[in-house]
Amino acid sequence: MVVQAEEGRLITSSVRVLVATAVPAERDAVARAFTGDAVTVIAAGVGPALAAASTATALTTAALEGAPYGLVVSAGIAGGFPPEAPVGSLVVADEITVADLGAETADGFVPVTELGFGTVTHRPPETLVRDIVSATGARPGAVLTVSTVTGTAERAAELRARHPRALAEAMEGFGVAEAAAAHHVPVLEIRAVSNPVGPRDRAAWRIGDALAALTTAFGKLAPVLESWNPYDQ
């Protein structure tokens, strides 16, 4: 709920929230937690490019209709870095960092920012991250966005060496955050861990458990999101 003083009167209005998941199963898991129309949940597609395009389209459409979103949330399942983010746990991003946007050199990976371009990190509002931690028990930390799911212990170790605060990796957060930034709208990323980041074992992914954790988390989040004051960042 936003409260604004205008000519001596108090105006209250709810922030409209857009939640962007990757696939329909994630969308349905999140949507199950909400009633009413303050929160819209979309399946924006897999990977940062499609997630960015879908999110930007939804934001533009809402703005043109005169009902803009005030908050964007990237949500879904993710790989968790053990031992901090075990399977079934919940993670909230205090930074959303793209891990593979840059150049490979003889001296190792160089992020695009060190090449003089763009950005590699978006930071969600601190107060909101804190409130989400309190409401859900989620662990706060860096969530990485990758275009290729990690499949070896070596790659997992390399990512953690470059990003010691990383708790999880997924494939959409940075794309969703770029779209939100283009619209000057704050962004969050919330992930339920379905698998460890490391050697590929797709059959071992606990997708059902992670989707259930997502529904439970968003059930606890509903009042937090609906009462958030964007002026309190």
Ligand SMILES: O=C(O)c1cccc(C(=O)CC[C@H]2O[C@@H](n3cnc4c(=O)[nH]cnc43)[C@H](O)[C@@H]2O)c1
């Ligand atoms: O097959 C299903 O029923 C199903 C249900 C929900 C989601 C899926 C996905 O495959 C979603 C892919 C989505 O998950 C994220 N993800 C999960 N684990 C990882 C990981 O270890 N590394 C990177 N991304 C991961 C990612 O955001 C994908 O978009 C299937």
